[in-house]
Amino acid sequence: MKPYVFFGQEAWLSLRRNPAASLAAVTAIASVLFLLLLFMLLSHNILVLAESLRQRKGLSVFLEANVPAGRVEELHDHFSSFPEVAACRLVNRADALRDIEAELGIEEVVETLGENPLPDVFLITPAAAASAAQDLARLAEEIEAYEGIDEVLYGERWVEALDRGLRLVHRANALTGVLAVLAIVLVLGNTLRLIVLMRQEPLSILKMIGATDAFIRTPFVIAGVTLCLIGALAALLLLYAGYVAGGPLLPGLRFLPRASIVLFAMGVALVGVAGSLLTVEVSLRQLERRRGRPVM
Amino acid sequence: MVTFDHVYMAYPTHAEGWALEDLSFSIQPGEMIFLLGESGAGKTTVLKLITLEERPSHGEVHAAGFCSETISRGEIPHLRRRCGMVFQDFRLIKDKTIFENVAYCLRMTGTLERSVITRAVARVLQGVGIYGKRNRFPHELSGGEKQRAAIGRALIHEPPLLLTDEPTGNLDKATGLEIMSLLARFHLAGTTLLVASHNVEFAQRFATRMLTLRAGKLVEDLFLRPHGTEVY
Ligand SMILES: Nc1ncnc2c1ncn2[C@@H]1O[C@H](COP(=O)(O)OP(=O)(O)O)[C@@H](O)[C@H]1O
Ligand SMILES: [Mg+2]
Numbered sequence: 155m156k157p158y159v160f161f162g163q164e165a166w167l168s169l170r171r172n173p174a175a176s177l178a179a180v181t182a183i184a185s186v187l188f189l190l191l192l193f194m195l196l197s198h199n200i201l202v203l204a205e206s207l208r209q210r211k212g213l214s215v216f217l218e219a220n221v222p223a224g225r226v227e228e229l230h231d232h233f234s235s236f237p238e239v240a241a242c243r244l245v246n247r248a249d250a251l252r253d254i255e256a257e258l259g260i261e262e263v264v265e266t267l268g269e270n271p272l273p274d275v276f277l278i279t280p281a282a283a284a285s286a287a288q289d290l291a292r293l294a295e296e297i298e299a300y301e302g303i304d305e306v307l308y309g310e311r312w313v314e315a316l317d318r319g320l321r322l323v324h325r326a327n328a329l330t331g332v333l334a335v336l337a338i339v340l341v342l343g344n345t346l347r348l349i350v351l352m353r354q355e356p357l358s359i360l361k362m363i364g365a366t367d368a369f370i371r372t373p374f375v376i377a378g379v380t381l382c383l384i385g386a387l388a389a390l391l392l393l394y395a396g397y398v399a400g401g402p403l404l405p406g407l408r409f410l411p412r413a414s415i416v417l418f419a420m421g422v423a424l425v426g427v428a429g430s431l432l433t434v435e436v437s438l439r440q441l442e443r444r445r446g447r448p449v450m
Numbered sequence: 451m452v453t454f455d456h457v458y459m460a461y462p463t464h465a466e467g468w469a470l471e472d473l474s475f476s477i478q479p480g481e482m483i484f485l486l487g488e489s490g491a492g493k494t495t496v497l498k499l500i501t502l503e504e505r506p507s508h509g510e511v512h513a514a515g516f517c518s519e520t521i522s523r524g525e526i527p528h529l530r531r532r533c534g535m536v537f538q539d540f541r542l543i544k545d546k547t548i549f550e551n552v553a554y555c556l557r558m559t560g561t562l563e564r565s566v567i568t569r570a571v572a573r574v575l576q577g578v579g580i581y582g583k584r585n586r587f588p589h590e591l592s593g594g595e596k597q598r599a600a601i602g603r604a605l606i607h608e609p610p611l612l613l614t615d616e617p618t619g620n621l622d623k624a625t626g627l628e629i630m631s632l633l634a635r636f637h638l639a640g641t642t643l644l645v646a647s648h649n650v651e652f653a654q655r656f657a658t659r660m661l662t663l664r665a666g667k668l669v670e671d672l673f674l675r676p677h678g679t680e681v682y
Contacts, residue, residue, distance in 0.1 A: 160562055356543045362503060363603065364530035365558040367523070 164373035165380060168349050176381065179345040183385030184392070186337040187422065190330045191393045191410070194418065197323040198410055204316050213294055213308040215276040221302040226274055229302060233276060238293050241279040247272045273304060338385075338422075339429040342378045346430060350374060350437040357441065371434050378430025379423060386422040390415065451611055451642055452477040452500055457509035459495055459666075469495045471666045473509075477644060479610070482637045484653035485646045487663035493646035494538065496663070497613045500644075501530050514611065531559065534604030538615040538646075540596045542588040548575070548599045549584040555606045570606065578602040578632060594625035601632065605641075612636065615646045630656055 169176045215233075217226065226244065234242045250272045278297075280290060294306040350357070357370055397409050410418075459470035470492045477483060485493050498504040500513045502521065511518040514532040516525055542551050552571045561567060575581040578598040580591075588596060597617060604612060617633065618626030630652050637643050647653060653660050654674070662670035 157560070157562060160557060356545075359541045359543055360554070360558065362501065362530065362535065362537075362541065363555060364527045364607070366527045369558045 161372045161376055165376035168353070168373055168377050169380065172345075172349050172352065175345050175348050179341050179381045180385045180388065182341045183338055183382055184388040186334045187386050187389035188392055190327075190334045191389055191418070193323065193327045193330045194414060195393065195397075195410055197320070197327050198414065199408055200316065200320050200323055202408055204320060207309060207316070213276075213278040213280065213290065213297070213306055215278060215297055215306050216304045217274040217276070218302050218304045219273060221274065225302055229300060230276065232300075233278065233297065236293075238281050238289065239278055240281040243277045243279075245275045245277060247274050250275065335425050338382060338425050339432070342381065342426070342429040343433040343436075345381065346374055346378050346433045347437045347440075349377065350434060350441070354441055357438070367438070370438065371431070374434040375427060375430040378433070379426040382422050382426030382429075383419070386419060390418075451479055451513070452644070453510075453512040454496075454499075455510045455512070457499065457506045457511060459492075459499060459504065460507045461504075468507075468666045470499075470506075470663075473666075473668055475661060475668060475671060477611070477642060479642050480640070481658050482634070482643045482656060483645065483659045483661060484657040485644060485661050485663065486648060486650060486653055488648060490665075491663040492666040493648075493663060494615055495666075497535065497615055497644070497646055500613060501533055501535055502526055531607045532609050532611065534607065534609035534612045536597070536600045536604045536612070536614040536617060538619060540588070540600040542596060542599060542603070544588055547585050547587055548580065548591070548602075551588070551599065552603045552606055555603055559607065574602045574606050575599075577605070592625075593620050594629060597621065597629050598632070601629075601636075605636065609641070611642045611644065613644050613646075616648075617645060618647065618649055618652060626652070 217229075226246075230242055230244050233239055247270050251270050278293075280293065290308050294308055297303060298306045360370060394409065397407070401407055453476045454473045457470055457473045458468055459473075460468050473492075473496070485496060487493050495504065499506055499511050499518070502511075502518060506518055514529050516529045521529065542548070543554070546554065549571055552574060553567050556567050556570060561570075571584070572581060575584050578601050580595050580598045580602070583591060583595060588599070591599065597620075601612075601614070601617075604614075612633075614633065617629050621629060626649070633643060633645065634656050645653075645657070657674055658676070659674060660670065660672045661668060662672075
């Protein structure tokens with residue numbers, strides 16, 4: 155029999171002796187980890203979106219409302235003649251509205267809103283030689299200066315617009331992470347302390363007949379890590395089930411990449427080991443200090 | 451093997467002065483020493499100081515090559531494996547069989563091979579005469595049988611020194627005699643023994659030397675016979 159088999163059996167036994175406490179611990183750990191995974195999923199998807207926007211090479215030039223058709227024509231021809239511009243296509247507001255109506259399958263947008271809310275837009279494809287980030291910025295600035303242009307959006311700017319949301323999600327993410335670590339350490343602390351105290355007598359006997367600290371500690375640490383990993387697995391399965399069930403409602407939603415999942419699992423295992431070591435150490439020292447009943 | 455060098459011991463929760471006071475003596479290999487004294491004289495405390503279950507307040511205890519002043523936390527388990535301890539209340543693990551109780555001691559030193567464990571535990575349980583009851587739990591044994599199991603567990607690492615606390619204290623006379631004869635057999639086979647007891651009769655019959663404590667002080671150190679010449 156290999157040592158890890160023996161310690162594994164001992165760990166399993168210590169959990170099985172306390173099924174209620176173990177189950178409660180797994181449930182608590184799974185809930186807080188589910189929350190963490192949910193934020194991870196959200197920020198991952200926002201990041202993916204931001205990346206695809208950043209990669210987009212074109213500029214969207216939004217015109218002000220009520221620019222006369224002649225002026226639109228003039229601007230279109232003018233921009234097309236820029237050496238940095240490979241193509242300039244006008245999407246006029248009437249066409250854009252029809253597209254949206256077709257896509258959404260409704261026809262009363264104008265009736266509801268009273269008028270077409272969309273601006274005219276030029277979609278500009280920059281020339282290959284002028285599609286670096288700083289070239290786009292310069293081009294956007296130049297175009298924005300023209301009479302009748304409302305706003306120019308392109309890669310980096312789209313990302314900037316998303317940035318505030320992203321920063322918020324990141325902050326929530328970090329907060330949930332810290333919360334998860336605290337919660338796990340707390341739950342492990344309570345559960346393992348209970349398990350150790352219930353084994354008070356055999357543990358003190360083992361110590362007296364020559365067991366090392368490591369021999370006594372190891373099964374409990376394995377038990378703690380096992381609780382964490384079962385909790386993590388449950389949270390992950392729950393998230394995946396939610397993703398499969400709710401995916402069709404949010405087309406384009408992506409699940410966490412494998413690297414994130416591996417990192418998540420490693421993080422949980424690490425917190426599990428550290429938290430277990432800490433609480434087992436504290437509990438065993440408590441035990442040692444409590445010993446002191448008079449023996450005649 | 452064991453040396454007490456001007457040892458003083460006071461329990462923090464014990465107000466009435468020293469549990470042991472200026473205690474000095476040495477145990478030589480091959481001795482079978484009876485540590486005599488009335489209840490509360492300090493016998494158990496002496497044993498606890500040898501295995502460092504308690505630390506001396508002053509003075510030094512040397513045992514199995516370790517010194518109470520300089521031993522590290524990591525060395526204490528090694529000390530305890532070389533000084534087999536039989537507790538007055540046996541301290542068998544309740545939810546493990548006798549076999550498992552003894553086997554556990556082997557596992558904690560890294561012996562995990564099933565066949566090796568089975569063989570070693572069988573040998574030691576046969577030696578103390580309860581191999582037939584190896585699969586029973588401690589509460590299914592009589593006092594004498596529990597004592598045998600506890601002795602077996604203490605002997606599993608083949609310690610050069612065996613410490614026993616009141617090994618006949620809870621037993622009737624006949625069973626007590628059986629246990630003493632068993633311990634004497636291990637003594638003949640080469641184990642050094644320190645027996646804490648208040649039974650002077652057994653001491654006179656089995657001991658090579660008697661140490662008598664009174665209220666924590668050593669009041670008598672009597673050599674009865676040179677070791678190796680006992681007539682059992
Ligand atoms: N854990 C303890 N805490 C406080 N006092 C103790 C403790 N153990 C023993 N004593 C005291 O130390 C003295 C010696 O006890 P002990 O060594 O157990 O005696 P013996 O084994 O000879 O009966 C007694 O007065 C006892 O009350
Ligand atoms: Mg005693």
